[in-house]
Structures are given as structure tokens and as C-alpha cells.
Amino acid sequence: MNKIVSAKEAISSIRDGHTVASVGVIGWVVPDMVLNALGERFESTAAPRDLTFYFPCGTGDAVGIRGMDHVAKEGLMKRIVSGSYINPVNPATGERPALMRLIQENRVEAYSWPIGASMHWLREVARKSPGYITRIGLDTYADPKNGGGKFTERCKDDLVQRIALNGEDVLFYPTWPLDVAIIRASSADEFGNLSFEDEPLVSAGLALALAAKASNGKVIAQVRRVLKRGERLATEARLPGVFVDQIVVDQTMMMSTDTPYDASYLHSRNVGTSRMPTIPFGxxxxxxxxxxxxxxKHELSIFGFGAAADVPLVMQESGAFDPVHAPNDYWFTTEHGSYGGVVMNGWQFSANMHPDALIDGLSQFDVIDGGxxxxxxxxxxxxxxxxxxxxxxxxxxxxxxxxxxxxxxxxxxxxxxxxxxxxxxxxxxxxxxxxxxxxxxxxxxxxxxxxxxxxxxxxxxxxxxxxxxxxxxxxxxxxxxxxxxxxxxxxxxxxxxxxxxxxxxxxxxxxxxxxxxxxxxxxxxxxxxxxxxxxxxxxxxxxxx
CATH class of the missing domain: 3.40.1080.10 (Glutaconate Coenzyme A-transferase)
Structure with missing residues (x-):
């Protein structure tokens, strides 16, 4: 059985009303070719229609790597559930993303979940449980008493419930099946065993695949290259091929926004492939x-997107990360599972430069939720x-x-x-x-x-x-x-x-x-x-x- 197909062939089986999920963190690990093919199919055929899209994190930057903006089309997208949304102004056109316009004009059902919930929910889908239960998010905008994460008036269904469990209020996210999962890896062999050697993040890729297969759904993997079976160690393959239905090859896919490939995001040592950015004075x-x-020092510190991500860079500039005298004094991470090195800002946020180790997105939120x-x-x-x-x-x-x-x-x-x-x-x-x-x-x-x-x-x-x-x-x-x-x-x-x-x-x-x-x-x-x-x-x- 040949699993290698074109992007057009891969998305041809998606039908009206399907739920389609995709991995991606801003520009990182985005299966952009496949998402683009789905958007182009709708433009040329007006099908499929009324899809629900599930993005555990904001997928693509809506500029160079468009990600979920490829499928932000009225008629194609009925509903979107996402852990975050992207809202940049395109420097060339001055326009907001198509998805943001759909949301602001109330032309799509848009739900926003905390990423901890959008990640951990996948584990519950994969094990066919009734849903995800958590204390986190009580009394926030995700709580039904404050809107339940509904971002448009079109949202009528309550996807989050506030329930009492053993005398305590918690949030409950009921599960539903995923028909298609679109993920990304670096390499696949002919059977579909996937490895991630060029990716500084794994994010929700593994969890999406298992959730889709537990739902009797389909897994499409976009990769950079195809290897012969047995050409690498089994320990290098992170997702077994039995969980992969089709493989789409894109030899030119970007590592991330403005970054075709940079080994500095994969090695703890300075490999000399890039220079650390500096923050202009102001x-x-x-x-x-x-x-x-x-x-x-010696305290696991996590930095969020925006102004907070500048902190490690000014510390780097001041010489705080002396590789000889203080190589492991500061322990930095982000919500996406990169450990050590220097947290980056802007489009490069999420993956650290010169990391020591990487874990997947669900495991990272185990770390975060565990305090x-x-x-x-x-x-x-x-x-x-x-x-x-x-x-x-x-x-x-x-x-x-x-x-x-x-x-x-x-x-x-x-x-x-x-x-x-x-x-x-x-x-x-x-x-x-x-x-x-x-x-x-x-x-x-x-x-x-x-x-x-x-x-x-x-x-x-x-x-x-x-x-x-x-x-x-x-x-x-x-x-x-x-x-x-x-x-x-x-x-x-x-x-x-x-x-x-x-x-x-x-x-x-x-x-x-x-x-x-x-x-x-x-x-x-x-x-x-x-x-x-x-x-x-x-x-x-x-x-x-």
C-alpha cells in the first residue's frame, strides 16, 4: 500500500460536516501545504462545506505561513475551536487575517479554549472518555457563567460546562470525534513511521493522530522527506506508521516564519547558524x-508571548548566559515544550534557541498544570x-x-x-x-x-x-x-x-x-x-x- 499522495489527493476524502483538526504553533510545525490544498478545493468546487476545525493552538501567522487562514472561508468553515487566534496586520497589504474578519463579522462560530484544555482534551478523545475535567479556567471567560469561550454570537452550543464534582465546581469539556487530523513531521518511511528531527516543537501532533484514529478517523502527515523503511533507529520514530494513513511530501516547507531552516533551534551548543536578536532601546x-x-537562578521559569518574551533576550545581551561559567544557571521554557537556551520573541516565539531538550505539547501542560x-x-x-x-x-x-x-x-x-x-x-x-x-x-x-x-x-x-x-x-x-x-x-x-x-x-x-x-x-x-x-x-x- 502506497501512502504517499499529493496534498490534493489527501484532502479529497474530506466530506461536508467533517471535523478537521490540525497541528501548528504560529509558524512552527504547520502542515501548510495540506491546509492550502483544502482551501483551494473549496474555492474551485464549493466543497466540502460546513466543516468544524479544531486547532489546539493558533496555526500559522496569516502572513508568510497562512495556516488556518487558508481555510477561513465562509461556507467551508462553519465552526472553529482554537486555543489561540492570530491577529497581525499584513505589512504588505495592511489587512487583518481572513479568519479574524470572519470572527469580527459574526460569519463563523468561533470558540476559544485555554491551550491547556485544547491539548489535554485530545487525550480524552483518544481514550474515548466522556470529556476533560479541570479546575483551571473557573470564573474566567472560558467559564459558562462568563460566556463559555464563545467569541461570536453565532455560537449556540455550550462546549464547556460548569459542573459539581464531589462538592467542588469544575469545568467539563465533553469530547466529540475527529474525522481528520493533519499533522507535520520531518521524515516518514514508506510505511508512515514519523520522526521529527528538523522540528524544534512536536506540539499536539502525536495526540491529534491518536485522537483521530480512536474516532475511526484519518491521519494525514506532511513531511519534508521520505526514507527507506529500516534506514533509521526505531528510537528515532515518534509516531508509528500504523496510525498514519497518508503522507504528503513538501521538500521546501519552512521551519517557521522567516526561517527556512536553522539548526540553532535544535542544538544546545552554538552551531553558528544564526545571531541572537537584540531588543531596540525603548x-x-x-x-x-x-x-x-x-x-x-535554578528556578524553572516560563515566558509568555508578547512583551514577556523580551526578558530572556535582554538577559542574553547582558551576558547572563555565560556558556563557560554559568551554562545551566537559568532554566527557561515556554508553553510549547522547548527547554533551556534562550526564549525567542515575535514570530520565533515558542521554540527556544539552543535548547537542551524538547517534550510534546500535552506533556508540557502536565508540567504547567502540575505547578x-x-x-x-x-x-x-x-x-x-x-x-x-x-x-x-x-x-x-x-x-x-x-x-x-x-x-x-x-x-x-x-x-x-x-x-x-x-x-x-x-x-x-x-x-x-x-x-x-x-x-x-x-x-x-x-x-x-x-x-x-x-x-x-x-x-x-x-x-x-x-x-x-x-x-x-x-x-x-x-x-x-x-x-x-x-x-x-x-x-x-x-x-x-x-x-x-x-x-x-x-x-x-x-x-x-x-x-x-x-x-x-x-x-x-x-x-x-x-x-x-x-x-x-x-x-x-x-x-x-
Missing amino acids: PDKVIARRAALEVR LCEFAALAFAEYDAAGTVNVSKFGKSNPGAGGFIDIAHNAKRLVFTGTFTTGGLEVNFENGEMRIVKEGKISKFVSTAQSITYSVADGVRRGQTAKIITERAVFDALPEGLVLSEIAPGVDLKKDILDLMAFQPHAIADPLPLMDAALFVPETKECVTQTSGGARQEIEDSPLL
């Missing part, structure tokens, strides 16, 4: 420098008077939570990073001081957040510690409210902080310490006027930066 770098002071990542740095879009932080839905952005809820719920120490305001913020730095040249249009400190991603106040009551770090102020979160604990030199307390908050801090430290002046000194020692976000606004264009 508000983002100031925030990252201050947040870096909270990072401890093994004791320190977490996460971005924030809004923080409100009730101690709620929001990154999931604000303005025209609907990114969902990603791994945020699981990470925030289970870490012992939390740091939330981001600029104080967004939308045109410009600041001036001189002699270790900061001045606001042009204030951002939107303050992130609001009376009521637009979406409940996580209750910091509840977490602190459970024993967590939390800080909110901006370019001009640092706050400590207490159950009673925020305490303003540091202020940037050169900033006016009333005009630049208190007047811009929709609520007032519970307390202000007296005396109020200044943030270290060294945080505000550019490398060139000259007066610099900078805006927040810069070129990265092309990626997110959101208050997360």
Missing part, C-alpha cells in the same frame, strides 16, 4: 530589564479594579488566552509586563530619566476588563505573589488591590500615573522608591526618543506589547 526594553531582575514552572512572566492588555488581567479579548482583537490561564493559575510567582498605555506612546530618555513625549491613547488600567482571562486577586489570595511591571511604574498585587511600589525617575506621579488609571491604587509606598536609573540608559548614552512596539506591531498590533 519602553519595551526598559520593561524587560526591570522584569529580568525578578528572574532567579512545576514556579516563575512566570506574562504580558497584559488590561488590568482592572477587581484585580482581573485580560489578554483574551479587547477592542478589535480576539487572540484568546493561549497558555496564559494554565500558566498564571499554577505558577507561584507572577510578573505581568507591558506598557502603561498603548496606541501611539512616545517617550524620551536622557540621563537615566524618562519623560512622556506623547501619551498612548489607551490606558491599560481600566475599571472593568473586557474579558476575564485570570483573576490575579484570587491567585494572591491563594498564596501567589504578583507584580505588574510597566515602563514608568511597578505595582505589587495584594488581595485588597494594587500597591504602587516603584516609579520611573522623571515621571510625574499624578499626571503620568494616577490620572491615567480608571481606579486608584490601594496604597502607594511611602517613601516611593525610584526604579533603577540604569534601566533607562540607552547603550549609546545619548538622548533617545522611542515609541513602544516598533516593528513588532506588524505581528500583534495589540496592547500586549
